Amino acid sequence: QVQLVESGGGLVQAGGSLRLSCAASGTIFNINAVGWYRQAPGKQRELVATISNGVSTNYADSVKGRFTISRDNAKNTVYLQMNSLKPEDTAVYYCNARAVFVGDYWGQGTQVTVSS
DSSP: OEEEEEEOOEEEETTOOEEEEEEEEESOTTEEEEEEEEEOTTSOOEEEEEEESSSOEEEOTTTTTTEEEEEETTTTEEEEEEOSOOGGGOEEEEEEEEETTTEEEEOOOEEEEEEO
């Protein structure tokens, strides 16, 4: 089992910044990718950014150039730095960990609200 705990969400004005953190614990040796997804009211959950065990990253087109995903393996933590936030970035953000032969683990989510 893997436990994921997110933090760092909140209310920010448009153009502002937030940094989300996701701390992983438990059986993490077989995790080969971690990432962030988000779900806005009335919409499906969508990928925001992922990072592999190496340095490969992947971003949704809507956040490229504004968001940066990174990981600190010593702390078992993945971060999402969000700059130039827009009202359309408002959503619940979920941390995801993908484990080989097991599947996906999810955090409980953290609310990000961007006011115009």
